Structures are given as C-alpha cells and as structure tokens.
Amino acid sequence: VLVSTESTGPTRGYTASKDQLQARLRRIEGQVRGIHGMVEEDRYCIDVLTQISAIQAALDKVALALLDGHAHTCVIGAEPDQQDARTAEMMAAVARLMHRG
Amino acid sequence: VLVSTESTGPTRGYTASKDQLQARLRRIEGQVRGIHGMVEEDRYCIDVLTQISAIQAALDKVALALLDGHAHTCVIGAEPDQQDARTAEMMAAVARLMHRG
Amino acid sequence: VLVSTESTGPTRGYTASKDQLQARLRRIEGQVRGIHGMVEEDRYCIDVLTQISAIQAALDKVALALLDGHAHTCVIGAEPDQQDARTAEMMAAVARLMHRG
Amino acid sequence: VLVSTESTGPTRGYTASKDQLQARLRRIEGQVRGIHGMVEEDRYCIDVLTQISAIQAALDKVALALLDGHAHTCVIGAEPDQQDARTAEMMAAVARLMHRG
Numbered sequence: 001v002l003v004s005t006e007s008t009g010p011t012r013g014y015t016a017s018k019d020q021l022q023a024r025l026r027r028i029e030g031q032v033r034g035i036h037g038m039v040e041e042d043r044y045c046i047d048v049l050t051q052i053s054a055i056q057a058a059l060d061k062v063a064l065a066l067l068d069g070h071a072h073t074c075v076i077g078a079e080p081d082q083q084d085a086r087t088a089e090m091m092a093a094v095a096r097l098m099h100r101g
Numbered sequence: 102v103l104v105s106t107e108s109t110g111p112t113r114g115y116t117a118s119k120d121q122l123q124a125r126l127r128r129i130e131g132q133v134r135g136i137h138g139m140v141e142e143d144r145y146c147i148d149v150l151t152q153i154s155a156i157q158a159a160l161d162k163v164a165l166a167l168l169d170g171h172a173h174t175c176v177i178g179a180e181p182d183q184q185d186a187r188t189a190e191m192m193a194a195v196a197r198l199m200h201r202g
Numbered sequence: 203v204l205v206s207t208e209s210t211g212p213t214r215g216y217t218a219s220k221d222q223l224q225a226r227l228r229r230i231e232g233q234v235r236g237i238h239g240m241v242e243e244d245r246y247c248i249d250v251l252t253q254i255s256a257i258q259a260a261l262d263k264v265a266l267a268l269l270d271g272h273a274h275t276c277v278i279g280a281e282p283d284q285q286d287a288r289t290a291e292m293m294a295a296v297a298r299l300m301h302r303g
Numbered sequence: 304v305l306v307s308t309e310s311t312g313p314t315r316g317y318t319a320s321k322d323q324l325q326a327r328l329r330r331i332e333g334q335v336r337g338i339h340g341m342v343e344e345d346r347y348c349i350d351v352l353t354q355i356s357a358i359q360a361a362l363d364k365v366a367l368a369l370l371d372g373h374a375h376t377c378v379i380g381a382e383p384d385q386q387d388a389r390t391a392e393m394m395a396a397v398a399r400l401m402h403r404g
Contacts, residue, residue, distance in 0.1 A: 234328060251373075
C-alpha cells in the first residue's frame with residue numbers, strides 16, 4: 001500500500017494521478033543522472049543534447065498534465081468569486097512555460 | 102584531485118568546462134528530486150509548475166553552453182571536409198531544442 | 203466610430219479588447235513585411251533573425267492575451283456542463299503554443 | 304526575370320534561396336492578415352490561436368533555414384580569425400529563438 005494514496009493532505013489538481021506523476025518525476029531524475037554519466041564518459045556533445053531535448057519533452061508533458069489537472073480541479077472547481085484570481089495565476093504559469101513570464 | 106580532469110577521453114566541446122557542467126547537472130537532478138518532494142507533500146500545483154519552469158531554464162542554459170562549446174570546438178575545429186556535416190548535425194540539435202525537430 | 207465595436211457578432215474572449223488586438227496584428231503584419239524588405243536588400247542574416255525573434259515575442263503576447271480572455275470569458279463563463287470540454291480545448295491550445303501539440 | 308536574383312548585393316547565407324525565402328515571408332504575411340480577418344468576423348478564440356501556432360511554426364522554419372544558411376556560409380566560410388566571433392553571434396541568435404536571449 002502506497003502511503004501517498006492514503007495521505008489526507010489538501011486535494012490538488014494532481015491528487016488523482018499522484019502516483020503516476022511521481023513515477024514520471026523519478027524517471028526524469030534518472031534521465032538527468034544519465035546525462036551526468038554521459039558527460040563523465042566524454043560522450044559526443046550532440047548525443048548529450050539529444051538527451052536534454054528528451055528531458056525537456058518529458059518535463060513539458062508533466063507540466064501540461066499539472067496544468068490540466070489544475071484547470072479542471074482548482075480553477076473550474078473554485079468558488080465563483082475565486083475563479084478569476086485562479087485563472088490569472090494559471091495564465092502566469094502558462095507564460096512562464098512559454099518562457100515569456 | 103578530480104578524476105574527470107585527468108581523464109584521457111576524447112576532447113569534446115565541453116571538456117574545458119566539464120566540472121562546471123557536471124555541477125550544473127547535479128543541481129538540476131536535485132531540483133527534480135525537490136519537485137518529487139513537493140508533490141509528496143501535496144504542494145500547490147502552481148508552485149510545482151514554477152519549479153518546473155526553473156528546471157527548464159536551467160536545462161536550456163546547459164544546452165546552450167553545450168551547443169556553444171560544440172560549435173567552437175567540434176564544428177569550427179573540424180577538418181574542412183567535415184565542417185558541413187557537423188554543421189548539419191548541430192542544426193538538427195537546434196531544431197530539437199526549439200521543439201521543431 | 204469603429205465598425206468593429208458596433209458589430210453584433212458573438213461575444214468572444216477578445217471582444218472587449220478587439221481594437222487593440224487588431225492594432226497589434228496590423229503591427230505584426232508590418233513587421234513581417236519589414237523582414238521581406240530586409241531580405242530584398244540582402245541584409246545580414248543575424249539582423250533578419252533578430253527581427254524574427256521580435257515577431258515571435260509579439261505573437262506570443264497576442265496568444266497569451268487571447269488565452270487569457272478565453273479563460274476568463276469562455277471557460278469560466280461557460281455553462282457548468284460545458285466547462286470541462288472548454289478547458290480540454292484550451293489545454294490543447296496551450297500544448298500547441300508550447301510546440302507540443 | 305526576378306530582380307532579386309540579379310542583384311549584386313553582398314552574399315548572405317540565404318542568397319542561394321532568396322526567392323524561396325521571400326515567398327515564405329509573403330505567405331506568413333498573408334497568414335497574419337488572415338488572423339486579422341478572423342478577429343474582424345469574431346471567430347472563436349481557439350481557432351484564432353490555432354492559426355497563431357501555425358504562423359509560429361512557419362516562422363521557426365524560416366528561422367532555422369536562415370540559421371542553417373548562415374552557419375554553412377557565414378560561419379564556416381568566414382576567415383579563420385573571424386569564425387569565433389561569428390559563432391558567438393550565431394549562438395546569441397539561437398538563444399533568442401529559444402526565448403532565452
């Protein structure tokens with residue numbers, strides 16, 4: 001039994017898929033460690049860059065899943081008088097993900 | 102004495118700054134682990150997203166440093182008859198970093 | 203009196219700022235024409251690329267403004283039974299803007 | 304006979320494909336004008352955003368072609384004592400295209 005699914009913390013946009021999200025983060029952590037190993041072994045620059053692009057794709061996928069959960073749960077699900085503030089906050093996060101924040 | 106600076110592997114675009122590059126990768130690995138911890142503690146989605154944007158900025162910085170070293174060392178420094186092929190390879194890496202590869 | 207503010211078309215997320223949006227689009231159109239002129243005059247590649255980056259920044263700004271209006275008006279403002287579908291549609295647009303769609 | 308192919312201006316990375324580049328820029332200019340028309344007709348926000356993503360993809364394609372020509376012609380083709388400076392300049396352009404400049 002995983003503790004994470006039994007926790008009684010606040011409900012977040014990612015609560016329903018928390019185990020999957022943590023598995024993805026562990027995999028990304030391993031990918032970064034893998035790049036460290038490639039550099040240790042003096043591997044070819046272009047091969048290292050290809051791996052960095054793969055990590056960026058994986059991180060973007062995590063970010064989009066988090067945003068999606070947030071929008072459905074924390075924005076639409078918010079009290080009506082909080083929805084505008086939550087939307088503004090979400091849009092600032094989108095701008096940062098587009099490197100424009 | 103760090104083994105990495107004594108290695109006799111092939112010279113890469115990042116060889117001169119290998120220790121700095123590895124330190125950056127360790128830091129990024131720690132940042133990913135930090136996000137795992139934030140999710141474990143059910144932290145607010147937007148705060149998790151902000152950290153993901155910070156990792157993406159750090160990875161882009163590493164990628165640009167690798168590209169820069171590669172261009173100066175492996176492209177310009179290549180034998181004349183290899184420079185075109187090396188340039189094509191580098192441009193494919195740039196396209197992937199722009200998510201267009 | 204601008205016709206656009208008198209139109210009786212459907213209300214969109216950008217309706218309140220339609221004139222400003224159209225002015226921005228005209229400016230971007232002029233910037234693209236300006237690049238055409240730079241190429242005509244055989245201007246330096248790097249200067250052309252700098253202008254392309256400026257257009258991309260301007261387009262991203264327009265996209266973020268459209269998304270923001272859409273989220274506040276068309277997602278939050280939708281009938282409750284339509285909000286999930288509208289959110290999914292918006293997230294697909296965000297993925298495309300991040301070049302991940 | 305197109306004047307552009309008869310000009311005697313300086314040779315740039317895009318000189319060999321200048322007509323194709325200008326045709327692409329005209330098409331992008333038309334796409335921006337098309338978005339202006341969509342806004343005029345109060346079209347759905349998401350459809351406008353989809354068109355903006357299409358323009359960004361087209362602009363990125365132009366940028367990558369310019370970079371490629373620049374690298375092959377102006378960087379590799381430069382006098383040896385100018386290659387490092389040209390490379391640094393190119394890398395700054397890449398950083399701007401990744402919205403990190």
